[in-house]
Amino acid sequence: MKSLPKGGSFLFDQTNPQAIFTPEDFTLEHKMIYRTTTGFVTDKVLSQMDELEAQKDSLLRELLEAAGELGLNGADVPEDYDGMNMDKISTTIIAECMGRSGSFAMTHGGQTGIGSMPIVMFGTHEQKKKYLPGIVTGEKIGAYALTEPGAGSDALSAKTRAELSPDGNYYILNGTKQFITNSAIADIFIVYAKLDGDKFTAFIVDGDSEGLSTGAEEKKMGIKGSSTRSVILEDVKVPVENLLFEIGRGHVVAFNILNLGRYKLAANALGNAKFALELAASYANERKQFGTPIANFGLIKEKLAEMAIKIYVAESMVYRTGGLLENILHSLDTTGADGGQIAAKGIEEYALECSVNKIFATEVQAYAVDEGVQIHGGYGFSAEYTIERLYRDARIYRIFEGTNEINRVLVPTTLLRRAAKGDLPLQEAIEKLKGAMAGGSLVREGEAGLVQAAKDIFLLTIGAGLEKYGKELQKQQEILGRLADLAIGAFAVESAWLRAQKAVANEGGVKAKLKLSMARAYINAAVGLLEYSAKETLTALAEGEELAGLLENLRKLTNYAIRDTVALRQEIAAAISENGKYGV
Template identity: 85%
Template sequence: MSNLPKGGSFLFSQTNPQDIFTPEDFTLEHKMIYRMTTGFVTDSVLAQMNELEAKKEGLIRELLMAAGELGLNGADISEEYGGMEMDKISTTIIAECMGRSGSFAMTQGGQTGIGSMPIVMFGTPEQKKKYLPGIVTGEKVGAYALTEPGAGSDALSAKTRANLSPDGKHYILNGTKQFITNSAMADIFIVYAKIDGDKFTTFIVDGDSEGLSTGAEEHKMGIKGSSTRSVSFDDVKVPVENLLFEIGRGHVVAFNILNLGRYKLAANSLGNAKFALELSASYANERKQFGTPIANFGLIKEKLAEMAIKIYVMESMVYRTGGLLESMMHSLDTSGADGGQVAAKGIEEYALECSMNKVFATEALGYVVDEGVQIHGGYGFSSEYTIERLYRDARIYRIFEGTNEINRVLIPTTLLRRAAKGDLPLVETIAQLKEKIAGGSLAREGEAGLVQAAKDIFLLTMGAGLAKYGKDLPKHQEISGRLADLAIRAFAIESAWLRAQKAVANEGGVKTKLKLSMAMAYISATVGLLEYSAKETLTALAEGEELASLLENLQRVTQYKIRNTVALRQEIAAAVSEEGKYVV
């Protein structure tokens, strides 16, 4: 682990392009998993989407069991309990491909992620043996019960109680959970409750427990094929052996599971966005106006290109992070009884990157499906066209697994906490940047220079935030949210550029021209946004001579020449139209 980059360290150092994982590094096995999962989604899920959306009786279980037969439910579960124990790139590929499956992605994600990973990572051998094999096959359905009517983002304020029975054999659960995926047919609930009203703890609750009941199905905007209900516990008896991990440490389980959930959701978003672009490019090629396909119109080209650029960037971020997680898993000894907890701790190292992926990818997906509807025109507003469903389904992505607002606040908070522990050189690097600016040594050349400029914009602005608010900075959410955006976009810019540079080095410039064009177009368009956001933030943090000095320093950091992004987008749009889908 000592040789691995620390979470968030990309902001304070340069990364060698050869050290990151990219989709171009897929092995033959990875490509086979990609084809198999996409085939399953197309042939088994999309072919029955109308029935799925109408909640046809038994279809969800049938599909889960079909996924189980292919090994898709057990990718993160060890062979000892019937799973496939795949590497993190393979599990990312599965999550990406499942993104195309609409509401089934939520059902299957609830099954393989938050509904089972608490047991995988924190369960005893007996708990794993009892529950995981059924999860793998799809014979048992898992659900995750954390959210409450009065406790959404503030999960630790949950009011569900658990009291030990007089005979010491059971915990008695009372309370209500809200918006629980898979709740209608769940056999296994991961439930969070407070023992004696104050010790936040995790339990495994059997779905057929006496006193457990579910409310009516929520009438949702999207993901209509998945079950979402409230779950009530009325003196539900939970055997003491079903207490998960340790009393009072439910937050450890919850937060570690959310890290992986956020990352997987970003991968889901990637697959969904590719599907939306595929539908839109095909439609633009077929739809004629004024005697020519609308794909030939400049403003439609702009849309197709920008959709593809955002997908390229999110793909670069997702698989770069997947590579970090896989390297982390390789560095750990998870063979012991506490192997799951060791793995969870390892994944936690990249909690920052998981949050960044979640925010960027879900918001990029929102953009892509919105433009997809626009390209379809009036037909995009019709439920006869798939893009209408994708538009509705995508909206929830920015809300669950921690709202994007919560994730934004977490980013500077995590950076400050790690810097205070000495894990990240935040204060030192800000001081070094000030010295460089004062010395005038800030030469910027090409996109590589702009990658560093993006980081410097963040550091300069973060330094001003720390100077004014110190450790209380996260309490000022308007500022911390903007700082998070600067950090996220710096990670996005660097990931896109490193991927292109690695491809050029390994394959040559001719074969990788499209990757370079996408990276350059994104960087050119984004640096100006970073500069404006920094100006806005600095103006809120300082005034008078101090502000003038900060803005002058910002100008020195952001000197750059803009590229002809219109021409780059025309090139990208032509490639997308020719293939009728996302292509790099």
């Protein structure tokens, strides 16, 4: 069997464009799922948004049951438990389309992701048989109770306690969980607690358990239609058979679920950003000033184009990663009793890419909704226009599933850890680059050269970091954050370029022209930003002659002629205005 790329290997290897998955590879079934999910969101959710935002009684449950009837709740659930067991591209499509649904995306994500996947991946047969069929239909609603008032990103510092009852039949839970999605309506809670005060362990807790209560609804900036409350556990008896996975290994459950959660959140953010662009393009076509649609004004064109470019790159990254996840899961035997754990281990291989996607897509979303408001002008600040809600709703995405700061730390530390184990050739790549730079200037020809430059900029910079700090580099968060940005940039430019090259090969240059223009516009702009970030980082890592040498090497890596990106954006803006939405 053909070997699969290791997580993080994009920084060291050349990738064949035909080896990646792109949206152009959607099957007829994928397209049908896209239409079905988008239709559900438009007909069932957006049509009732006012009622949803007002938290109309029973509406969330009704919507989840309606989603269940269409098979949208059971995409990741095995068929043995009434699920659809879809491929990872299909589940990504569902997550993307749900991104249009505002706060309901959080409700649905809590149901189909973090609220049920711990059982799918780590539950026993009996636990799966008891809980998953109800999750699939929407008759049972799931929630994920990890965060506490004093334990957010540092989840392992949780104070919630669990103790075995004297008769050995129950675990007794005491503590408080904070910011729990679906808490007001949940029938099933995945709760993390420390057994005997130190063994971090996961439990399945029934929502009607005596001693379990919820606080008042949080008054939130956005996603107002979702339920977010604290969950209070006061001597809650949990049957011993509801212990999830193994005692003291709750962190394995939590962190593996977060990998998939981060990836799905990136897909949500992608769908939400596309919706923002659609609203902005439509408004720009209709709104006239000085006798002409504002879509004809240069600075509005530039905004529409840049929104589309960034969305194209995020879309390329998300579905490339979806292809990686699907390929590795397809290569594994997940038919046994421990199949879920095997799948979780497979997904963990691309934990770094999941974090990269989460950071990039949520920041593209933030950009898109912000520019969407700006294009609407004063009307964008009015609650009568949908873009105002999208702006408020988007802010939480950079906090959910591990803040973007935490994820930025994870990207380089994961690379360093895997390199130390011999899984990634980091030091070899750094030494190889040094040898190439010693030979003189490296001329970068075209976008393919700039993609390699992005990777080399990362290697040069992390090499300088290791030179100064060694293993202590993992404690330098300011440096780690910038290294993360360089790695994210490398994955972004490569994903955009590979997709464009695949499209040119498969569709021809004329049909793929817009994709090619988007990739070129992004890459030419991004490399300059990566170069500046590297300069800033290198200046913090060295001084004197050493710094001068590093900056000279950086100059060698970024010796390129930039394209006319203004003209490229004008071309892209014209296509967006004509379509009235994102479309490549």
